[in-house]
Amino acid sequence: MVKLDRVPPRSPYDDLVHPRTVRKPTPQVEAERDLVVEDPSSGFVGAVVRCEKDVVHLEDRFGRVRAYPLGPGFWVDGRPVVLVRPKPQAPTAPARSASGSTYVAGARARVARGGRVYVEGKHDAELVEKVWGHDLRIEGVVVEPLHGVDDLSAIVRDFRPASGRRLGVLVDHLVRGSKESRIAAGVTGEHVLVVGHPFVDIWQAVKPSVVGIRAWPTVPKGQPWKEGVCRALGWEDDTGHVWAQRILARVRAWTDLEPALIGRVEELIDFVTVTP
Numbered sequence: 001m002v003k004l005d006r007v008p009p010r011s012p013y014d015d016l017v018h019p020r021t022v023r024k025p026t027p028q029v030e031a032e033r034d035l036v037v038e039d040p041s042s043g044f045v046g047a048v049v050r051c052e053k054d055v056v057h058l059e060d061r062f063g064r065v066r067a068y069p070l071g072p073g074f075w076v077d078g079r080p081v082v083l084v085r086p087k088p089q090a091p092t093a094p095a096r097s098a099s100g101s102t103y104v105a106g107a108r109a110r111v112a113r114g115g116r117v118y119v120e121g122k123h124d125a126e127l128v129e130k131v132w133g134h135d136l137r138i139e140g141v142v143v144e145p146l147h148g149v150d151d152l153s154a155i156v157r158d159f160r161p162a163s164g165r166r167l168g169v170l171v172d173h174l175v176r177g178s179k180e181s182r183i184a185a186g187v188t189g190e191h192v193l194v195v196g197h198p199f200v201d202i203w204q205a206v207k208p209s210v211v212g213i214r215a216w217p218t219v220p221k222g223q224p225w226k227e228g229v230c231r232a233l234g235w236e237d238d239t240g241h242v243w244a245q246r247i248l249a250r251v252r253a254w255t256d257l258e259p260a261l262i263g264r265v266e267e268l269i270d271f272v273t274v275t276p
Helices: 122-139 152-159 179-187 225-233 239-250 259-272
Strands: 028-030 036-039 044-051 055-059 065-069 071-076 079-084 116-119 142-145 167-171 192-196
Touching (some): 036 055, 116 122, 122 142, 122 239, 122 259, 152 167, 152 179, 167 179, 179 192, 192 259, 225 239
Parallel strands (some): 116 142, 167 192
Antiparallel strands (some): 036 071, 044 055, 055 065
């Protein structure tokens, strides 16, 4: 007779595994804007300023920007993570537009009016479009860059302002006694309104806190203002990149701008949309 070995009964502890043998997967974290991330290999700590297809850009408190490939090797809140691209969010219609006016969802742009608003340069036009773009399309107002005020008299003459065809002009650094103020006075009339803000450049109309600085630096006379600002703040020497990525990209609404600009832009929109 063959004697079989007895199988011992199962114990509730048979399935226990030593905790050191179980590794939890490293959590994935979306590289959303302003997320503070550390690269432990270099000690660089910065906030996410933008995320591309496979690259994340981090900016430290000194304004230095470094690019890293997305993936493992980062820490967030002192713990290792895998950085991944943020998931696209479904657009939602805000109750208010960037200018603070009522957002009209699904509204078609109005046919352009005869009136126009001119601003002094490309950056001015881009800022006005970003904050007041919804209002301008609803009202049918076109904004165009002026590229300086020296030819303003000829532009007004060629435009031929009239009732229902008003012209509004926004001028940088319009101060009493300046060349710009004399040119503005020579063209202002019933159907032309020229207003100005006190800032040397439209960059200054963005609140310093929005771009992460305490104040806009003072640039000595005779030096290009934008280039001087970039040098003083240690920013890139590409003013187009600085404007697009460090300044305009951080403007979300009218509350990010100085009141001296807000009032002038809205004054011009009101002026050119007056019904004759």
